[in-house]
Amino acid sequence: MAQPDPTRAESKTVKTTCPYCGVGCGVLATLTDTPTGPQVTVKGDPDHPANKGRLCSKGSALAETLSLDGRLLHPTISGAQASWESALSQVASRFKQTIEAHGPDSVAFYVSGQLLTEDYYVANKLMKGFIGSANIDTNSRLCMASSVAGHKRAFGTDTVPGQYEDLEQADLIVLVGSNLAWCHPVLYQRIAAAKSARPAMKIINIDPRRTASSDLADLHLALTPGSDVALFNHLLTTIHEMGAVDSAFVAQHVDGFDAALSAASSGEVQATGLSANELAEFTRAWIGTEKVVTIYSQGVNQSTSGSDKVNAILNCHLATGRIGRPGMGPFSVTGQPNAMGGREVGGLANMMACHLDLENAGHRATVRDFWQAPTLPEAAGLKAVDMFRAVGDGRIKALWVMCTNPVVSMPEADRVKAAIANCDFVVVSDMYGDTDTAKLADIVLPATGWGEKTGTVTNSERCISRQRPFLPAPGTARHDWDVLAEVGRRMGWQAEFAYESPAEILREYATLSGLAAQHGKDFDISALSDLTEVEYDALPPQHWPLTKERRGGRFFADGRFFTPSGRANMLPLHHRAPAKPADATHPFILNTGRIRDQWHTMSRSGLAPRLNQHMAEPYLEIHPTDATTLGLQAADLAEVSSAHGRAILRVLLSDKVKPGAVFAPMHWTSQLSSAGRIDAVVAAEVDPVSGQPESKATPVAITKLPARWYGYAVSRQHPKPKAEYWALARLGDGWQMEFADRHTPEDWRAYAEQLLCTDGCNLQTTEDPAKGLFRLAAHRDGLLEAALFIAPNPVALARSHVNTLLGTEAPAALAGRAGADQPDPGATICACFDVGINTIISAIQQQNLMSVDAIGAALNAGTNCGSCRPELAALLSAAMPRQAAE
The missing domain is CATH 3.40.228.10 (Dimethylsulfoxide Reductase, domain 2)
Structure with missing residues (x-):
């Protein structure tokens, strides 16, 4: 057999779409077979109309999220590995038995804006058309x-x-x-x-x-x-x-x-x-x-x-x-990659496919006849908040959660956790089996993810794009549409769910959209109803409507609307304050949201080490005046509590919030923090029309966590944290951890060995009990395996420098600082190019840089997605007075 030439590498580039927000950026993913294994590189697609070649920090780091570490590779039943045959038989039989005993409204699907349109379509058809309930809702309920x-x-x-x-x-x-x-x-x-x-x-x-x-x-x-x-x-x-x-x-x-x-x-x-x-x-x-x-x-x-x-x-x-x-x-502008596709396909409890109305008898008849369905529900199903309340009180007895993590992302998340834990039968389809939600399921099904899935998504401007696979499905993972169709067949609807490809599903969906257009609806992609498999594979980005007469474009300039009268409606509206105002018990208003470099509950973005370096732990943004009143200083830990739950967050002093208002990010899970699930604090107050919960105005109380000690650690092994507060973040060659507690261990060395799994390591320690200081470095085969730093106050050291020492000889690791010949880049400001704050400040000072563009020319920082440019401007502004004085 001929030996492979190590100097040659074969590459294949696939046009696909980013799996993050609703912008819907086109991506060029290049898979290269090298002697050391396949390698993936990612860059923006210059031909895609949404991004024209640009990617944000998250999109730029997509190749770093493709590890199979932690992936669910086979179904599990009650935590034990199982076959697909056994798992699907149980899913179908348990749902069928529950419906027979308690009616169709005793079951529910909770799906996701990260599903592809074909997945969404089959889920909606199965629940509304054949199970006969409208109890299918989506995490897009939380965003749009x-x-x-x-x-x-x-x-x-x-x-x-x-x-x-x-x-x-x-x-x-x-x-x-x-x-x-x-x-x-x-x-x-x-x-x-x-x-x-x-x-x-x-x-x-x-x-x-x-x-x-x-x-x-x-x-x-x-x-x-x-x-x-x-x-x-x-x-x-x-x-x-x-x-x-x-x-x-x-x-x-x-x-x-x-x-x-x-x-x-x-x-x-x-x-x-x-x-x-x-x-x-x-x-x-x-x-x-x-x-x-x-x-x-x-x-x-x-x-x-x-x-x-x-x-x-x-x-x-x-x-x-x-x-x-x-x-x-x-x-x-929508929050998720296929929130729009979910809206179009009827993935919400109060909608039907193709923007048809569930309560309209004529619309129902069109869909029922097209699907050859036995019946369709005549009223809206339970929206997300009400759905999980129904799970909690036993009205819903069988629940299937797909591609989302409601135990973290739903308001009153502890109540949602208890509801799922006590539900009679829970199925979760996900890429990972250790999410907060998956750990509560009876059956967990391994799903394909980005890079493996094939189908379509719709972005915020109605552009339909293809997500294409360039990697094989790992283990026995299956596409969501395929699993749903198989369950439909096993429940007795063989012909109606006999799909063999996503192209077949899109053709059916596009045909239905043409019938919907006859009811005077806007959504019409009937031009795609006769796509061949080859044409589907090659489908370019296209804006709907897609008909023989029209391709894309804007709506309403001609004054033609889709109401019964054909005229738009202006509504009489009055200001209503948030449902729960601040009071003496909960005097602060909590606002929650996203941060720059993370996505939802971090199951994907948290895998990319450079995305973890900008904001590495859950934090509370609070005005300095409020912090002073509460006795809080920068980097202290604050306990944030409401009537529904509590979280412990790192204090970030900021005049960007008003006094009386605080902000916290929504990304952290129980896998990555001890008490960072901020949605456990958020109240489940909803809009009376949309059912969307209020995530921007929860009254909370804030107190200082009286920690006796604070710690920082890096480790090549996954740490086993044991502290009242801890937060983990992935590094390129291991993990970093912040932690603190109000109780001091009796033996710091024993604590460190258990925390950092240092069996077989050579340990170097330094300790000053009077000052409450302890440091430990663990070497294996001469290379740094782990390091631990303990202090009575938030630990002050060069974290970015210490992080780089893992896997090196690092004889001076306990110093926690870079030597004169080892420049410390500092905390990451530009995640796209991994440029740290110290590097930027040094360049400003040494090269006399006078603009953000000049920083970009010198360091590349801010030249890709640009989301760090405001921070670059702030650093430049802070440096200007000194430069002027000099």
């Missing part, structure tokens, strides 16, 4: 259900009017409750590039917090949390007073203008907490700029008045006719 409700109330359908190119064509962009720089960085960079090319373009950022997106803004409006309706009602009345209403458009195409204006005129603008000058500057800019795009996201949606906030924004665009034309319109 209020936008769905707002769109349907105003337009008659859940239609996004515009396209991403409108963001570049607008003369004014208004960001509302959207930290675009961190949550949708590629869109942020498209806007930044447009503003750079046209400096007259203006940006207004409306957010209670000053976020990274404020760096680009000409005006930041730090309104009172939850007061968006009051602000946009004030804008509507000012539009009328200034004579800016498009009277012809309203007369011909809009209902409800007078009632909306009357409600808006009730004088609630003081609820915003904004000054007269701020309000005047905002209304003057909005009214005086015809080409205005209003981008809104979770700060609008995740609210007990989220649907009204959406409609308050839509009211202003409808009143001025600024909708559906180039460079103008309202724009909802």
